[in-house]
Amino acid sequence: MAVEKSHKLALGSQDDVVLVRQAVRSAAIEIGLNLIDQTKVVTAASELARNTVVHGGGGMAFVETLRETARLGLRLTFEDTGPGIANLELAMKDGYTTGGGLGLGLGGAKRLSSEFEIDSRPGEGTRVTITRWKG
Amino acid sequence: MDKIPILHLGNFLLVTIQVDMHDRLALTLQDDLTTQVVSHRARGVLIDISALDIVDSFIGRMLANIASMSRILDAETVVVGMQPSVAITLVELGLSLPGIRTALNVDRGMKLLQDTQASEVPTLGSREIT
Numbered sequence: 664m665a666v667e668k669s670h671k672l673a674l675g676s677q678d679d680v681v682l683v684r685q686a687v688r689s690a691a692i693e694i695g696l697n698l699i700d701q702t703k704v705v706t707a708a709s710e711l712a713r714n715t716v717v718h719g720g721g722g723m724a725f726v727e728t729l730r731e732t733a734r735l736g737l738r739l740t741f742e743d744t745g746p747g748i749a750n751l752e753l754a755m756k757d758g759y760t761t762g763g764g765l766g767l768g769l770g771g772a773k774r775l776s777s778e779f780e781i782d783s784r785p786g787e788g789t790r791v792t793i794t795r796w797k798g
Numbered sequence: 799m800d801k802i803p804i805l806h807l808g809n810f811l812l813v814t815i816q817v818d819m820h821d822r823l824a825l826t827l828q829d830d831l832t833t834q835v836v837s838h839r840a841r842g843v844l845i846d847i848s849a850l851d852i853v854d855s856f857i858g859r860m861l862a863n864i865a866s867m868s869r870i871l872d873a874e875t876v877v878v879g880m881q882p883s884v885a886i887t888l889v890e891l892g893l894s895l896p897g898i899r900t901a902l903n904v905d906r907g908m909k910l911l912q913d914t915q916a917s918e919v920p921t922l923g924s925r926e927i928t
Contacts, residue, residue: 677820684818684852702852702883706891709854713821757892767855771891 666738668728674712674741675721683712683724687739690726694735696797704737704795707772711741711791714768718761719743719789729794736777736796744788751783802827804834810842810911811835811873812904816849824860832867840873842911846904848879858893865898874914875899878907 670690672683687708691701708724715722722743729736748754755773760766769791773779776793783789802823805812811834813827831843843864847853853861865875878901888895901907 677822681818681820688851699883699886702881702887703890706852706854706887709852709856710891713854713856765855765859765893767892771855771893774890774892775887 664729664731666727667730670726672724672726673721674715674724674743677713677716680709680712680716683726684709686724686726687737690728690737691795694728694737694797696737696795700795700797703775704739704793707775707793707795708739710768710772711739711793714791715741715743715789719745721745722788734796734798736794738792738794740790740792742788742790747785747787747789748781748783749785751781755781800826801830804830806834806838806840809840809915810844810908811838811840812844812846814846814849818851819857821856824857828860828863828867831864832871835868835871835873841915843868843873843875844904844907844911845875845877846879846907847877847884848881848903850881850884853880853884853888853893855891855893858888858891858895861898862895869897874911876901876907876910878902878904 670686672686673679674683684705688701688705691704712724720743725740727738729738753759755769757770758766772793777796778794780792802813802815811831861877868875876899901910
């Protein structure tokens, strides 16, 4: 698997969430995702970028284009050095929230992605990676 | 742009969301609409989201909040123009927007609001005394 293109964006405020959405949209169009898959990956990115800003106190987003033999994909990574998630299992559950939201962010982003990975350590930060393959 | 314009059309308020909203803008719209339902004695709110590429959980919650607050203030809310890709994504995300009335386009949404108003039984206060 090769990373063809990589784009790094700072996530400090709500306006950056909008910029990440736009960057993910253009990367999704570039690899030829259809409209439904574009919408899914941009929506997942929006949820995760907001988490980074609201819960992680800001961080970074990486938008990468992947090539694996014959297929193309989009890998998005969101990382922060915030408080971390104490109970990952609970945080993944729909309806569980500490931020006053709907509690759909993590579980929803997972359902909207082909692959989902989360790594979080209390006191150190959180990193969430999602991949959406074309086809 | 820091505010989304709200149009007044008879008894109804009409909003067309045409920008990629950041969260603060969504909250401002929610507050403005709720305030104007009261100040304009509006009976219906129509929100056109045909220009929105995505509806995430935050915008979904904003739409649900507007609908609940309007209902408490005696106004109906109709959300119109959702793109099919947005609807598919919303359901997969886990949001089914309960309590929100929807219509395919502005025309049908207006009709829905007008029908709702027309079918209302006159209340005691508005009944003519013969």
